[in-house]
Amino acid sequence: MAANELQPGFTGEEQRLGVFIVPHAVAKVFSFGRRKQAVGSGAVGNEARGAGSSDAHARIGAKSGATATASKARSKNAKKTAARRRPAKPEAPAPGGGDVTEVPDLDFDEGDDSDDDLPSGFAFDMQAYKDVWGETPYEDAVTALFAEYAVLYGRVARWTTSSTPPPMTLGEAASLSKHAETFVKEYIRPILGEVNTPKTHKLLRHLLGAIRMHGNLRNCNTSTNEAGHKKDKKFYNRTNKIINTFPAQLARQSQGTQAVLARLADEVAVAIRADKLRRQRRSLARGGKLTSMTKRSIHKVPRIAVGALAQRPGLGRLASVLGMDPNVKVPVLGQVKFLAELDCGTRLPQTLRASENYRRKGAWFDAIVYTVAGEAPVVDASGTANVRLHYGEVRALVRHKEEDVAVVCDMDAVEADAACPLGQRECTRLKWRVPAAEQGSWSITAVPVSRVRRVVHVVPDFGELSARLGVKALPARYTASVDERRDMRYYENAFYPWG
Secondary structure, eight states: OOOOOOOOOOOHHHHHHHHTTHHHHHHHHTTOOOOOOGGGGHHHHHHHHHHHHHHHHGGOOOOHHHHHHHHHHHHHHHHHHHHHSSOOOOOOOTTTTTTSOOOOOOOOOOOOGGGOOOTOOOOOHHHHHHHHHTTHHHHHHEEEHHHHHHHHHHHHHHHOSSSSOOOOOOOHHHHHHHHHHHIIIIIIHHHHHOOOOHHHHHHHHSSHHHHHHHGGGGGGOOOOOOOTTHHHHHTGSSSSSTTHHHHHHHHHHHHHHHHHHHHHHHHHHHHHHHHHHHHHHHHHTTTTTSSSSSOOTTTTEEEEEEETHHHHHHHHHHHEEEEEOOOOOEEEEEHHHHEEOOOOEEEEEEEEEEEEGGGGGOOEEEOEEOOOTTOOEETTTSSSSEEEEEEEEEEEEEOSSOEEEEEEEEEEEEEHHHHHOOOOTTEEEEEEEOOOOOGOOOEEEEGGGGEEEEEEEEEEOOHHHHHHHTTTTTOOOOSOOHHHHHHHOOEEEEOOOOO
Protein backbone atom coordinates (compact mmCIF):
# COMPACT_ATOMS: atom_id res chain seq x y z
CA MET A 1 0.00 0.00 0.00
CA ALA A 2 1.32 3.43 -0.88
CA ALA A 3 2.03 6.10 1.71
CA ASN A 4 -0.64 8.43 0.32
CA GLU A 5 -3.38 5.84 -0.16
CA LEU A 6 -6.53 6.43 1.86
CA GLN A 7 -7.61 2.78 2.09
CA PRO A 8 -7.34 2.07 5.82
CA GLY A 9 -7.26 -1.71 5.81
CA PHE A 10 -7.65 -5.01 4.03
CA THR A 11 -11.09 -6.59 4.35
CA GLY A 12 -11.75 -10.29 4.64
CA GLU A 13 -13.57 -10.33 1.30
CA GLU A 14 -10.59 -8.72 -0.44
CA GLN A 15 -8.30 -11.32 1.16
CA ARG A 16 -10.48 -14.17 -0.13
CA LEU A 17 -10.53 -12.67 -3.62
CA GLY A 18 -6.74 -12.49 -3.62
CA VAL A 19 -6.05 -16.06 -2.55
CA PHE A 20 -6.43 -17.56 -6.02
CA ILE A 21 -4.51 -14.86 -7.93
CA VAL A 22 -1.55 -14.12 -5.62
CA PRO A 23 0.35 -17.34 -6.57
CA HIS A 24 0.46 -16.11 -10.16
CA ALA A 25 1.21 -12.48 -9.31
CA VAL A 26 3.97 -13.13 -6.79
CA ALA A 27 6.53 -13.78 -9.54
CA LYS A 28 5.88 -10.26 -10.84
CA VAL A 29 5.39 -8.38 -7.59
CA PHE A 30 8.45 -9.82 -5.84
CA SER A 31 10.76 -10.15 -8.85
CA PHE A 32 14.39 -9.15 -8.49
CA GLY A 33 15.16 -6.15 -10.66
CA ARG A 34 18.38 -5.21 -12.39
CA ARG A 35 21.38 -4.34 -10.25
CA LYS A 36 21.28 -0.65 -9.37
CA GLN A 37 24.24 1.69 -9.73
CA ALA A 38 25.93 2.89 -6.56
CA VAL A 39 24.70 6.36 -5.64
CA GLY A 40 26.09 7.94 -2.49
CA SER A 41 26.32 6.20 0.82
CA GLY A 42 22.98 4.38 0.49
CA ALA A 43 24.00 2.39 -2.55
CA VAL A 44 24.91 -0.77 -0.71
CA GLY A 45 21.36 -1.43 0.49
CA ASN A 46 19.91 -0.72 -2.96
CA GLU A 47 22.39 -3.06 -4.62
CA ALA A 48 21.55 -5.82 -2.17
CA ARG A 49 17.84 -5.47 -2.84
CA GLY A 50 18.17 -5.04 -6.61
CA ALA A 51 20.73 -7.72 -7.33
CA GLY A 52 19.74 -9.99 -10.19
CA SER A 53 22.44 -12.64 -9.89
CA SER A 54 21.84 -15.97 -11.60
CA ASP A 55 22.87 -17.78 -8.43
CA ALA A 56 19.64 -18.06 -6.46
CA HIS A 57 21.26 -17.98 -3.05
CA ALA A 58 23.51 -15.06 -3.89
CA ARG A 59 20.39 -13.02 -3.19
CA ILE A 60 19.71 -14.55 0.20
CA GLY A 61 22.80 -16.60 1.04
CA ALA A 62 24.54 -13.97 3.13
CA LYS A 63 22.96 -13.68 6.51
CA SER A 64 22.66 -9.91 6.33
CA GLY A 65 20.96 -10.09 2.93
CA ALA A 66 18.54 -12.78 4.16
CA THR A 67 17.89 -10.76 7.29
CA ALA A 68 17.04 -7.69 5.24
CA THR A 69 14.69 -9.64 2.99
CA ALA A 70 12.86 -11.30 5.85
CA SER A 71 12.71 -7.99 7.71
CA LYS A 72 10.74 -6.38 4.91
CA ALA A 73 8.23 -9.22 5.00
CA ARG A 74 7.87 -9.15 8.79
CA SER A 75 7.62 -5.36 9.15
CA LYS A 76 5.25 -4.95 6.18
CA ASN A 77 2.13 -4.22 8.23
CA ALA A 78 3.97 -1.94 10.63
CA LYS A 79 5.42 0.03 7.74
CA LYS A 80 2.01 0.43 6.13
CA THR A 81 0.54 1.76 9.36
CA ALA A 82 3.34 4.24 9.83
CA ALA A 83 3.23 5.25 6.17
CA ARG A 84 -0.44 6.08 6.37
CA ARG A 85 0.27 8.48 9.21
CA ARG A 86 2.87 10.38 7.22
CA PRO A 87 1.63 12.97 4.71
CA ALA A 88 2.16 12.22 1.05
CA LYS A 89 5.47 13.46 -0.31
CA PRO A 90 5.21 16.47 -2.64
CA GLU A 91 5.78 15.68 -6.29
CA ALA A 92 9.01 16.84 -7.89
CA PRO A 93 8.90 19.92 -10.17
CA ALA A 94 8.28 19.40 -13.85
CA PRO A 95 11.35 19.28 -16.14
CA GLY A 96 10.46 22.71 -17.52
CA GLY A 97 10.59 24.31 -14.12
CA GLY A 98 6.83 24.89 -13.81
CA ASP A 99 4.66 23.83 -10.89
CA VAL A 100 2.92 20.47 -11.01
CA THR A 101 -0.79 20.76 -10.22
CA GLU A 102 -1.88 17.21 -10.97
CA VAL A 103 -2.79 14.73 -8.25
CA PRO A 104 0.44 12.97 -7.21
CA ASP A 105 0.92 9.32 -8.10
CA LEU A 106 0.93 6.66 -5.41
CA ASP A 107 4.17 6.88 -3.47
CA PHE A 108 5.86 3.59 -2.62
CA ASP A 109 9.10 5.00 -1.20
CA GLU A 110 10.37 3.05 1.75
CA GLY A 111 10.88 6.03 4.03
CA ASP A 112 13.61 6.62 6.54
CA ASP A 113 11.98 6.07 9.91
CA SER A 114 12.84 3.46 12.53
CA ASP A 115 10.16 1.05 11.25
CA ASP A 116 12.54 0.09 8.43
CA ASP A 117 15.12 -1.25 10.89
CA LEU A 118 15.41 -4.88 11.85
CA PRO A 119 14.05 -5.89 15.25
CA SER A 120 16.67 -6.46 17.88
CA GLY A 121 18.08 -9.98 17.81
CA PHE A 122 16.34 -11.01 14.57
CA ALA A 123 18.06 -13.66 12.43
CA PHE A 124 16.94 -15.72 9.46
CA ASP A 125 17.55 -19.46 9.89
CA MET A 126 19.18 -20.30 6.58
CA GLN A 127 19.94 -23.86 7.64
CA ALA A 128 16.26 -24.53 8.38
CA TYR A 129 15.41 -23.23 4.92
CA LYS A 130 18.02 -25.42 3.21
CA ASP A 131 16.95 -28.49 5.17
CA VAL A 132 13.52 -28.29 3.52
CA TRP A 133 14.10 -26.46 0.24
CA GLY A 134 17.74 -27.24 -0.52
CA GLU A 135 19.07 -24.99 -3.27
CA THR A 136 15.62 -23.83 -4.44
CA PRO A 137 15.66 -20.11 -5.23
CA TYR A 138 13.95 -18.13 -2.51
CA GLU A 139 11.50 -16.49 -4.92
CA ASP A 140 10.39 -19.93 -6.14
CA ALA A 141 9.84 -21.00 -2.55
CA VAL A 142 7.68 -17.93 -1.93
CA THR A 143 5.63 -18.76 -5.03
CA ALA A 144 5.21 -22.32 -3.74
CA LEU A 145 4.15 -20.91 -0.35
CA PHE A 146 1.29 -18.89 -1.85
CA ALA A 147 0.32 -21.67 -4.26
CA GLU A 148 0.11 -24.24 -1.47
CA TYR A 149 -1.87 -21.77 0.64
CA ALA A 150 -4.35 -21.38 -2.22
CA VAL A 151 -4.76 -25.17 -2.41
CA LEU A 152 -5.19 -25.48 1.36
CA TYR A 153 -7.61 -22.55 1.55
CA GLY A 154 -9.67 -24.01 -1.28
CA ARG A 155 -9.96 -27.30 0.62
CA VAL A 156 -10.94 -25.56 3.86
CA ALA A 157 -13.46 -23.26 2.16
CA ARG A 158 -14.77 -26.16 0.01
CA TRP A 159 -14.21 -24.28 -3.23
CA THR A 160 -15.28 -25.79 -6.55
CA THR A 161 -12.27 -25.32 -8.83
CA SER A 162 -11.66 -27.72 -11.73
CA SER A 163 -13.59 -30.30 -9.71
CA THR A 164 -15.99 -30.34 -6.79
CA PRO A 165 -14.67 -30.94 -3.26
CA PRO A 166 -15.20 -34.40 -1.79
CA PRO A 167 -17.69 -34.89 1.07
CA MET A 168 -16.39 -33.85 4.47
CA THR A 169 -15.90 -37.23 6.10
CA LEU A 170 -13.59 -38.00 9.00
CA GLY A 171 -11.06 -39.36 6.52
CA GLU A 172 -11.17 -36.12 4.53
CA ALA A 173 -10.91 -34.13 7.77
CA ALA A 174 -7.80 -36.10 8.81
CA SER A 175 -6.26 -35.52 5.37
CA LEU A 176 -7.03 -31.81 5.61
CA SER A 177 -5.48 -31.61 9.08
CA LYS A 178 -2.34 -33.35 7.81
CA HIS A 179 -2.21 -30.92 4.87
CA ALA A 180 -2.41 -27.95 7.26
CA GLU A 181 0.36 -29.39 9.44
CA THR A 182 2.61 -29.88 6.42
CA PHE A 183 1.90 -26.33 5.26
CA VAL A 184 2.96 -24.85 8.61
CA LYS A 185 6.06 -27.02 9.08
CA GLU A 186 7.40 -27.14 5.51
CA TYR A 187 6.30 -23.78 4.13
CA ILE A 188 5.63 -21.17 6.80
CA ARG A 189 8.38 -22.12 9.25
CA PRO A 190 11.40 -22.43 6.87
CA ILE A 191 10.37 -19.58 4.53
CA LEU A 192 9.00 -16.97 6.93
CA GLY A 193 10.66 -18.04 10.15
CA GLU A 194 8.95 -18.32 13.50
CA VAL A 195 5.28 -17.27 13.28
CA ASN A 196 3.70 -17.42 16.72
CA THR A 197 0.08 -16.39 16.18
CA PRO A 198 -3.21 -17.92 17.40
CA LYS A 199 -4.39 -18.62 13.83
CA THR A 200 -1.22 -20.51 12.96
CA HIS A 201 -1.53 -22.52 16.17
CA LYS A 202 -5.16 -23.40 15.45
CA LEU A 203 -4.30 -24.38 11.89
CA LEU A 204 -1.51 -26.63 13.14
CA ARG A 205 -3.20 -28.27 16.13
CA HIS A 206 -6.96 -27.73 16.20
CA LEU A 207 -8.27 -28.07 12.63
CA LEU A 208 -9.35 -31.71 13.01
CA GLY A 209 -11.06 -30.99 16.33
CA ALA A 210 -12.94 -28.04 14.82
CA ILE A 211 -14.25 -30.24 11.99
CA ARG A 212 -15.31 -32.96 14.43
CA MET A 213 -17.18 -30.41 16.53
CA HIS A 214 -18.77 -28.29 13.79
CA GLY A 215 -18.80 -30.50 10.69
CA ASN A 216 -18.19 -28.84 7.34
CA LEU A 217 -16.22 -25.66 7.98
CA ARG A 218 -18.44 -23.72 5.58
CA ASN A 219 -21.11 -23.99 8.28
CA CYS A 220 -18.96 -21.62 10.37
CA ASN A 221 -19.21 -18.85 7.76
CA THR A 222 -21.43 -16.13 9.24
CA SER A 223 -21.39 -13.86 6.19
CA THR A 224 -24.81 -15.07 4.98
CA ASN A 225 -26.50 -14.34 8.30
CA GLU A 226 -24.68 -11.04 8.73
CA ALA A 227 -25.78 -9.95 5.26
CA GLY A 228 -29.38 -10.17 6.52
CA HIS A 229 -28.71 -7.41 9.03
CA LYS A 230 -29.04 -4.85 6.24
CA LYS A 231 -32.65 -5.89 5.67
CA ASP A 232 -33.47 -5.78 9.40
CA LYS A 233 -32.03 -2.29 9.94
CA LYS A 234 -34.72 -0.77 7.75
CA PHE A 235 -37.38 -1.67 10.32
CA TYR A 236 -35.66 -0.19 13.35
CA ASN A 237 -37.66 3.04 13.08
CA ARG A 238 -40.87 1.01 13.41
CA THR A 239 -39.96 -0.06 16.95
CA ASN A 240 -40.23 1.86 20.23
CA LYS A 241 -36.38 1.82 20.39
CA ILE A 242 -36.37 0.59 23.99
CA ILE A 243 -33.48 -1.75 24.62
CA ASN A 244 -35.58 -4.45 26.31
CA THR A 245 -38.33 -4.65 23.69
CA PHE A 246 -37.04 -3.47 20.30
CA PRO A 247 -35.29 -6.77 19.27
CA ALA A 248 -38.55 -8.73 19.32
CA GLN A 249 -40.42 -5.90 17.55
CA LEU A 250 -37.67 -5.67 14.93
CA ALA A 251 -37.72 -9.43 14.26
CA ARG A 252 -41.54 -9.46 13.97
CA GLN A 253 -41.62 -6.53 11.55
CA SER A 254 -38.73 -7.81 9.41
CA GLN A 255 -39.75 -11.48 9.21
CA GLY A 256 -43.40 -10.67 8.50
CA THR A 257 -42.52 -8.27 5.70
CA GLN A 258 -40.00 -10.65 4.13
CA ALA A 259 -42.51 -13.51 4.23
CA VAL A 260 -45.08 -11.41 2.36
CA LEU A 261 -42.48 -10.32 -0.22
CA ALA A 262 -41.38 -13.93 -0.76
CA ARG A 263 -44.98 -15.07 -1.31
CA LEU A 264 -45.57 -12.28 -3.85
CA ALA A 265 -42.31 -13.14 -5.65
CA ASP A 266 -43.42 -16.79 -5.95
CA GLU A 267 -46.77 -15.72 -7.41
CA VAL A 268 -45.02 -13.49 -9.96
CA ALA A 269 -42.63 -16.32 -10.94
CA VAL A 270 -45.54 -18.71 -11.50
CA ALA A 271 -47.30 -16.12 -13.68
CA ILE A 272 -44.14 -15.55 -15.75
CA ARG A 273 -43.64 -19.29 -16.34
CA ALA A 274 -47.27 -19.69 -17.40
CA ASP A 275 -46.95 -16.76 -19.80
CA LYS A 276 -43.81 -18.23 -21.37
CA LEU A 277 -45.54 -21.58 -21.81
CA ARG A 278 -48.49 -19.92 -23.56
CA ARG A 279 -46.11 -18.08 -25.90
CA GLN A 280 -44.25 -21.29 -26.74
CA ARG A 281 -47.47 -23.15 -27.52
CA ARG A 282 -48.69 -20.26 -29.65
CA SER A 283 -45.37 -20.33 -31.56
CA LEU A 284 -45.75 -24.07 -32.20
CA ALA A 285 -49.31 -23.59 -33.44
CA ARG A 286 -48.05 -21.03 -35.96
CA GLY A 287 -45.38 -23.38 -37.30
CA GLY A 288 -42.51 -22.30 -35.06
CA LYS A 289 -39.89 -24.57 -33.57
CA LEU A 290 -39.61 -25.33 -29.87
CA THR A 291 -36.05 -26.34 -29.02
CA SER A 292 -34.64 -27.80 -25.85
CA MET A 293 -33.16 -24.41 -25.06
CA THR A 294 -36.38 -22.42 -25.01
CA LYS A 295 -34.60 -19.14 -24.31
CA ARG A 296 -32.69 -19.20 -27.62
CA SER A 297 -34.00 -16.51 -29.88
CA ILE A 298 -32.68 -14.08 -32.48
CA HIS A 299 -35.25 -11.46 -31.52
CA LYS A 300 -33.49 -8.18 -30.64
CA VAL A 301 -30.07 -9.82 -31.05
CA PRO A 302 -27.78 -7.35 -32.87
CA ARG A 303 -26.67 -8.40 -36.35
CA ILE A 304 -23.13 -7.64 -37.47
CA ALA A 305 -21.57 -8.22 -40.88
CA VAL A 306 -19.02 -11.05 -40.93
CA GLY A 307 -16.45 -8.65 -42.38
CA ALA A 308 -16.99 -6.20 -39.50
CA LEU A 309 -16.81 -9.01 -36.95
CA ALA A 310 -13.49 -10.06 -38.50
CA GLN A 311 -11.99 -6.78 -37.23
CA ARG A 312 -11.85 -8.25 -33.73
CA PRO A 313 -8.40 -9.41 -32.59
CA GLY A 314 -7.26 -12.53 -34.41
CA LEU A 315 -10.41 -13.03 -36.54
CA GLY A 316 -9.04 -11.99 -39.92
CA ARG A 317 -9.99 -15.37 -41.46
CA LEU A 318 -13.49 -15.44 -39.96
CA ALA A 319 -15.32 -15.42 -43.31
CA SER A 320 -13.49 -18.53 -44.55
CA VAL A 321 -13.88 -20.34 -41.19
CA LEU A 322 -17.65 -19.73 -41.12
CA GLY A 323 -18.00 -20.28 -44.88
CA MET A 324 -19.91 -17.01 -45.31
CA ASP A 325 -19.62 -13.91 -47.45
CA PRO A 326 -18.10 -10.95 -45.55
CA ASN A 327 -21.23 -8.88 -46.25
CA VAL A 328 -23.61 -11.38 -44.64
CA LYS A 329 -24.95 -10.23 -41.28
CA VAL A 330 -25.15 -12.73 -38.43
CA PRO A 331 -26.66 -12.46 -34.93
CA VAL A 332 -23.82 -11.83 -32.45
CA LEU A 333 -24.15 -12.39 -28.71
CA GLY A 334 -22.20 -10.82 -25.90
CA GLN A 335 -22.68 -13.78 -23.57
CA VAL A 336 -24.41 -17.13 -23.37
CA LYS A 337 -25.30 -19.40 -20.46
CA PHE A 338 -24.56 -23.10 -20.71
CA LEU A 339 -24.13 -26.18 -18.52
CA ALA A 340 -20.42 -26.77 -17.89
CA GLU A 341 -18.79 -30.10 -17.03
CA LEU A 342 -15.94 -30.21 -14.51
CA ASP A 343 -13.10 -32.72 -14.54
CA CYS A 344 -14.92 -34.87 -11.98
CA GLY A 345 -18.06 -35.00 -14.16
CA THR A 346 -20.08 -32.53 -12.08
CA ARG A 347 -22.32 -30.20 -14.08
CA LEU A 348 -22.81 -26.57 -13.09
CA PRO A 349 -24.10 -23.47 -14.93
CA GLN A 350 -21.54 -21.02 -16.30
CA THR A 351 -21.70 -17.82 -18.34
CA LEU A 352 -19.48 -17.58 -21.41
CA ARG A 353 -18.64 -14.00 -22.43
CA ALA A 354 -17.13 -12.63 -25.62
CA SER A 355 -17.61 -8.88 -25.81
CA GLU A 356 -15.41 -6.22 -27.38
CA ASN A 357 -16.63 -3.62 -24.89
CA TYR A 358 -18.34 -5.36 -21.96
CA ARG A 359 -20.53 -2.83 -20.14
CA ARG A 360 -18.39 -0.09 -21.69
CA LYS A 361 -15.41 -1.12 -19.58
CA GLY A 362 -13.25 -2.86 -22.18
CA ALA A 363 -12.87 -6.24 -23.85
CA TRP A 364 -13.91 -9.44 -22.09
CA PHE A 365 -12.97 -12.63 -23.92
CA ASP A 366 -13.32 -15.80 -21.84
CA ALA A 367 -10.95 -18.76 -22.19
CA ILE A 368 -12.50 -22.20 -22.53
CA VAL A 369 -11.73 -25.91 -22.63
CA TYR A 370 -13.51 -27.69 -25.48
CA THR A 371 -13.60 -31.00 -27.31
CA VAL A 372 -13.79 -31.91 -31.00
CA ALA A 373 -16.38 -34.39 -32.22
CA GLY A 374 -14.97 -37.67 -33.53
CA GLU A 375 -11.45 -37.07 -32.22
CA ALA A 376 -9.47 -40.03 -30.91
CA PRO A 377 -9.07 -40.15 -27.09
CA VAL A 378 -5.76 -39.73 -25.29
CA VAL A 379 -4.38 -42.72 -23.37
CA ASP A 380 -2.51 -41.74 -20.19
CA ALA A 381 0.32 -43.61 -18.46
CA SER A 382 -2.11 -45.85 -16.56
CA GLY A 383 -3.79 -46.97 -19.79
CA THR A 384 -6.98 -44.97 -19.22
CA ALA A 385 -8.51 -43.35 -22.31
CA ASN A 386 -9.44 -39.70 -21.77
CA VAL A 387 -11.12 -37.18 -24.01
CA ARG A 388 -8.65 -34.92 -25.78
CA LEU A 389 -9.06 -31.37 -24.46
CA HIS A 390 -8.31 -28.17 -26.34
CA TYR A 391 -7.78 -24.64 -25.01
CA GLY A 392 -8.66 -21.34 -26.60
CA GLU A 393 -10.01 -17.83 -26.10
CA VAL A 394 -13.49 -17.00 -27.39
CA ARG A 395 -13.47 -13.86 -29.55
CA ALA A 396 -17.08 -13.98 -30.80
CA LEU A 397 -20.39 -15.77 -30.14
CA VAL A 398 -22.57 -16.29 -33.22
CA ARG A 399 -26.16 -17.47 -32.95
CA HIS A 400 -27.33 -19.95 -35.58
CA LYS A 401 -30.75 -21.56 -35.87
CA GLU A 402 -29.34 -24.94 -34.93
CA GLU A 403 -26.87 -24.00 -32.22
CA ASP A 404 -24.75 -21.14 -30.91
CA VAL A 405 -21.14 -21.16 -32.13
CA ALA A 406 -18.06 -19.81 -30.34
CA VAL A 407 -15.26 -18.49 -32.54
CA VAL A 408 -12.06 -19.44 -30.70
CA CYS A 409 -8.42 -18.40 -31.03
CA ASP A 410 -6.63 -21.66 -30.27
CA MET A 411 -3.96 -22.19 -27.63
CA ASP A 412 -1.59 -25.12 -27.11
CA ALA A 413 -0.50 -26.67 -23.84
CA VAL A 414 3.27 -26.56 -23.31
CA GLU A 415 5.46 -28.26 -20.75
CA ALA A 416 6.07 -26.23 -17.60
CA ASP A 417 9.39 -26.26 -15.77
CA ALA A 418 9.60 -29.40 -13.66
CA ALA A 419 10.43 -27.28 -10.59
CA CYS A 420 7.67 -24.73 -11.24
CA PRO A 421 5.32 -24.57 -8.21
CA LEU A 422 2.35 -23.71 -10.46
CA GLY A 423 2.91 -26.60 -12.85
CA GLN A 424 3.22 -28.99 -9.90
CA ARG A 425 -0.29 -27.93 -8.80
CA GLU A 426 -2.11 -28.70 -12.06
CA CYS A 427 -1.83 -25.23 -13.60
CA THR A 428 -1.53 -25.98 -17.34
CA ARG A 429 0.96 -23.75 -19.18
CA LEU A 430 -0.31 -22.38 -22.49
CA LYS A 431 0.82 -20.48 -25.56
CA TRP A 432 -0.91 -19.25 -28.72
CA ARG A 433 -1.11 -21.81 -31.52
CA VAL A 434 0.85 -20.74 -34.61
CA PRO A 435 -0.85 -21.90 -37.86
CA ALA A 436 0.71 -22.52 -41.24
CA ALA A 437 1.80 -19.40 -43.12
CA GLU A 438 -1.05 -19.65 -45.64
CA GLN A 439 -3.64 -19.73 -42.81
CA GLY A 440 -2.90 -16.29 -41.47
CA SER A 441 -1.40 -15.14 -38.16
CA TRP A 442 -3.78 -16.93 -35.78
CA SER A 443 -5.38 -20.35 -35.59
CA ILE A 444 -9.15 -19.92 -35.16
CA THR A 445 -11.87 -22.55 -34.84
CA ALA A 446 -15.67 -22.45 -34.86
CA VAL A 447 -16.74 -24.48 -31.81
CA PRO A 448 -20.39 -25.35 -31.10
CA VAL A 449 -21.32 -24.33 -27.57
CA SER A 450 -22.39 -27.94 -26.90
CA ARG A 451 -18.69 -28.94 -27.27
CA VAL A 452 -17.50 -26.41 -24.68
CA ARG A 453 -16.57 -28.24 -21.48
CA ARG A 454 -16.11 -25.27 -19.19
CA VAL A 455 -14.81 -21.73 -18.85
CA VAL A 456 -11.29 -21.46 -17.39
CA HIS A 457 -9.41 -18.57 -15.81
CA VAL A 458 -6.15 -17.90 -17.67
CA VAL A 459 -3.45 -15.50 -16.42
CA PRO A 460 -0.07 -14.46 -17.90
CA ASP A 461 3.10 -16.26 -16.88
CA PHE A 462 4.60 -13.29 -15.06
CA GLY A 463 7.77 -15.16 -14.15
CA GLU A 464 8.62 -15.80 -17.81
CA LEU A 465 7.59 -12.26 -18.77
CA SER A 466 9.85 -10.68 -16.13
CA ALA A 467 12.79 -12.89 -17.09
CA ARG A 468 12.36 -12.05 -20.78
CA LEU A 469 11.55 -8.32 -20.69
CA GLY A 470 12.28 -7.15 -17.13
CA VAL A 471 10.22 -6.62 -14.01
CA LYS A 472 8.45 -3.52 -15.37
CA ALA A 473 7.21 -5.23 -18.54
CA LEU A 474 3.44 -5.55 -18.99
CA PRO A 475 1.58 -8.39 -20.76
CA ALA A 476 1.07 -7.87 -24.47
CA ARG A 477 -2.25 -6.21 -25.30
CA TYR A 478 -4.53 -7.11 -28.19
CA THR A 479 -3.12 -4.09 -30.04
CA ALA A 480 0.47 -5.35 -29.72
CA SER A 481 2.34 -6.87 -32.62
CA VAL A 482 1.80 -10.50 -33.60
CA ASP A 483 5.28 -11.49 -32.44
CA GLU A 484 4.81 -9.87 -29.03
CA ARG A 485 1.55 -11.72 -28.45
CA ARG A 486 2.97 -15.03 -29.68
CA ASP A 487 5.89 -14.73 -27.25
CA MET A 488 3.51 -14.58 -24.28
CA ARG A 489 3.02 -17.60 -22.06
CA TYR A 490 0.02 -18.21 -19.81
CA TYR A 491 -1.19 -20.46 -17.01
CA GLU A 492 -4.59 -21.94 -16.42
CA ASN A 493 -5.49 -20.82 -12.90
CA ALA A 494 -6.34 -24.11 -11.17
CA PHE A 495 -7.07 -22.25 -7.92
CA TYR A 496 -9.96 -20.16 -9.28
CA PRO A 497 -13.24 -20.87 -7.41
CA TRP A 498 -16.29 -21.41 -9.62
CA GLY A 499 -18.60 -22.12 -6.75
